[in-house]
Amino acid sequence: MVDLDTIMPGYFISDVGDMMRTYLCAASEEEKDFDQIEVRDEYFIAILEGYLSEMKQELTKEEVGSFVYSGLFMTYMQGIRFLTDYLNNDVYYGSAYEQHNYIRANNQATLLRKLMEKESKFKKLVSGFEF
DSSP states (O other), rough: OOOOGGOOOOOOHHHHHHHHEEEEEEOOOTTGGGGOOOOOHHHHHHHHHHHHHHHHHGEEEEEEHTHHHHHHHHHHHHHHHHHHHHTTTSSSSSSSSSHHHHHHHHHHHHHHHHHHHHHHHHHHHHHHHOO
């Protein structure tokens, strides 16, 4: 089986945002100890430099301006999806233990707060990106 969603071109906001959601924190979305959830600045810089060095010419000014927002958006959306699944008796993602998706939702809410704390710093990095 091949998950075509992961190999075909997608929307900028989804692709970059989910990359940030996934890689900026060393702790996974499964982490129960929310004190382990931290945003790694050096990973943001690597994503910024790597992605924009290849794609900036393909993106609109609005898309480049939404680079940081994409991470916030996808983290928020994934948290809502986990919470919704929890409230619907874990029918979509399933769960390995009681309150699994509730914990995942809180994990993502914590990550979102940490990202929001760095939002202005990251926006400055995006606006100062040179080729």
